[in-house]
Amino acid sequence: xxxxxxxxxxxxxxxxxxxxxxxxxxxxxxxxxxxxxxxxxxxxxxxxxxxxxxxxxxxxxxxxxxxxxxxxxxxxxxxxxxxxxxxxxxxxxxxxxxxxxxxxxxxxxxxxxxxxxxxxxxxxxxxxxxxxxxxxxxxxxxxxxxxxxxxxxxxxxxxxxxxxxxxxxxxxxxxxxxxxxxxxxxxxxxxxxxxxxxxxxxxxxxxxxxxxxxxxxxxxxxxxxxxxxxxxxxxxxxxxxxxxxxxxxxxxxxxxxxxxxxxxxxxxxxxxxxxxxxxxxxxxxxxxxxxxxxxxxxxxxxxxxxxxxxxxxxxxxxxxxxxxxxxxxxxxxxxxxxxxxxxxxxxxxxxxxxxxxxxxxxxx
Numbered sequence: 001x002x003x004x005x006x007x008x009x010x011x012x013x014x015x016x017x018x019x020x021x022x023x024x025x026x027x028x029x030x031x032x033x034x035x036x037x038x039x040x041x042x043x044x045x046x047x048x049x050x051x052x053x054x055x056x057x058x059x060x061x062x063x064x065x066x067x068x069x070x071x072x073x074x075x076x077x078x079x080x081x082x083x084x085x086x087x088x089x090x091x092x093x094x095x096x097x098x099x100x101x102x103x104x105x106x107x108x109x110x111x112x113x114x115x116x117x118x119x120x121x122x123x124x125x126x127x128x129x130x131x132x133x134x135x136x137x138x139x140x141x142x143x144x145x146x147x148x149x150x151x152x153x154x155x156x157x158x159x160x161x162x163x164x165x166x167x168x169x170x171x172x173x174x175x176x177x178x179x180x181x182x183x184x185x186x187x188x189x190x191x192x193x194x195x196x197x198x199x200x201x202x203x204x205x206x207x208x209x210x211x212x213x214x215x216x217x218x219x220x221x222x223x224x225x226x227x228x229x230x231x232x233x234x235x236x237x238x239x240x241x242x243x244x245x246x247x248x249x250x251x252x253x254x255x256x257x258x259x260x261x262x263x264x265x266x267x268x269x270x271x272x273x274x275x276x277x278x279x280x281x282x283x284x285x286x287x288x289x290x291x292x293x294x295x296x297x298x299x300x301x302x303x304x305x306x307x308x309x310x311x312x313x314x315x316x317x318x319x320x321x322x323x324x325x326x327x328x329x330x331x332x333x334x335x336x337x338x339x340x341x342x343x344x345x346x347x348x349x350x351x352x353x354x355x356x357x358x359x360x361x362x363x364x
Contacts, residue, residue, distance in 0.1 A: 205312035
């Protein structure tokens with residue numbers, strides 16, 4: 001009886017193994033006949049793969065910017081169908097993907113230049129994320145040790161990215177200047193200074209003005225703008241008819257018409273305040289020469305008229321005071337040019353359907 005039971009159990013085990021072996025052979029045959037399809041990478045950049053996680057990062061950075069662009073350009077409000085709606089031939093989803101692609105490629109070129117300059121060895125996205133973790137750990141440890149921490153105690157992802165890329169660019173530029181990758185001569189700096197002397201390196205001279213103004217509105221003598229404008233036109237006509245010299249001013253004509261007038265001086269120190277409080281007044285004043293009168297214009301609930309008494313000679317910032325700033329500007333300009341040059345040479349192969357799928361997933 002015992003022998004028969006063992007014999008039956010052995011037969012069952014043999015059958016079971018045969019079934020398993022057959023299944024394995026069948027699965028193997030299926031794999032040979034229909035190999036599993038492997039999806040192409042999102043992006044191949046000069047032969048190297050770029051991960052979907054990195055592209056997702058740039059999608060998140062450009063999402064709000066894209067929505068704002070369509071709001072500013074087409075007054076498009078956000079809705080469920082926003083990303084797929086056509087606005088005069090532009091779809092938000094397509095612009096979003098394109099801007100994210102451009103940003104990713106640009107940052108990749110900056111990282112490549114940094115690597116070539118010996119500033120950083122690992123330029124992978126995974127390496128960047130590890131660096132962010134280390135930086136936040138360092139900040140936490142510094143707080144625990146009661147050490148000074150500059151900036152936030154914990155850097156959010158986008159803040160750390162800006163911080164990292166900005167510092168990396170500075171370090172790359174410095175390394176390139178040291179190894180001869182970027183060279184700016186004194187002659188280049190001097191030429192830049194002379195070419196932009198008036199536009200960038202001159203200090204406006206002080207402007208002395210007589211400033212006539214006439215308020216309008218419910219709480220004033222002139223209830224509407226047109227009434228005030230007609231009164232000020234009388235003043236302007238009287239000034240033109242009198243052929244006033246710049247040293248005499250227009251106070252007499254203003255007094256006769258009962259229009260408020262004061263003398264002001266716009267200096268380099270007061271320009272910022274003037275630009276914020278009375279931008280139209282500043283703009284009109286900058287266009288006047290001594291003895292000239294402005295047109296009439298409305299600003300801050302009043303009609304204004306300016307008469308220029310004098311303009312001091314404009315000053316110029318000495319070359320030695322701005323030389324370093326000009327050099328830095330030219331160096332940064334050269335670096336951006338190198339990045340653009342790299343972009344022009346890059347071989348980028350995008351899997352666009354995958355990029356669009358990632359963008360749609362990011363909106364869910």
